[in-house]
Amino acid sequence: MYSEESILIEQLESTKGSKIAFWGASVFLKKFIKNNDLTGYNIVGIIDSDDEKIGLYCGKYQIVEYQKISSDIDYIIFTIKNNNHKSYDSISSILSVNNENTKLLPNIFVESKVKTLASNKIFLLNNGKRFQISGLPGLEIIWGGQNSIIEIGANPIPQFKDFTIGCGDNAYVSIGSSPHVLKNTYVSIPYESSKLIIGKNCSIGGMKIISAEKAKTIRFGEDCNISFDIRVHTSDSHTIFDSNTEEVINKGGDIVIGDRVWICQNTTILKNTEIKNDTVIGASSL
DSSP: OOOHHHHHHHHHHTTTTTTEEOOOHHHHHHHHHSSSSOOOOOOEEEEOOOOTTTTTTTEEEEOOGGSSSTOOOOOEEOOOOOSSSSSOOOOOHOOOHHTOOEEEEEOOHHHHHHHHHHHHHEEEEEEEEEEESSSOTEEEEEOOOSSSSEEEOOOOOOOOEEEEEETTTOEEEEEEOSSSSSEEEEEOOOTTTTEEEEEETTTTSSSEEEEOOOTTTEEOSSSSSSSSSOOOESSOSOOOOOTTTTOSSSOOOEEEEOOOOOEEEEEOOOOOOOTTTTEETTTTOO
């Protein structure tokens, strides 16, 4: 998994043998210096704009003002998370005037986010072919991890309205083609390797799907008519342990819903549920 720490290590490796300074004595940087052996890198100091930190040490590296960093520094690694004191652009401007030969490397926090998001993809499926897209109207994707895939069937593409999907790592979401509206739906599958599959020709009036354990699957068949105020949960959303063995006794489970299922309003569907084809579930059912 990409992380700020892994990006910083990549930057250090790419500049090995050069004179390096960090800009920003953040809590993150203190932890990084403590947890990593940096003896193989030529780190000459840490730059900070906070007067109260000047002269202090972060690990064995002294914190100094940018004017005290000599102009022969080859690279500065940017480690300010929130940019409260100076933005990346303003620091670039300072360097262009005072240290024109010094290269400011990309913000590690931005780079980490970019690399994480780049590994997530949305595809349209059309006649067996995949076409990568950036998004669809009415569909909001919240990427919370990496290597997740969302596939949506075309011919026709479903009409999304207030439909949100939140994914963690290695999630997979498949939504079949449909002439109907899929609306007022919130999907949260933040745990690793979670799956949501919605078959072709389904309609949704309003649903909340929560998968609070890793590697769980929720599957809707084809031609399902899903009303509103529907809740679907693969776990109890809280953990109960055996007091003697400390083993979890309420593990989550998959949910499988067949074809041509009509789910009426205010229905709750819980873990380990299997609903057969051609079933009608009455309103306010559990």
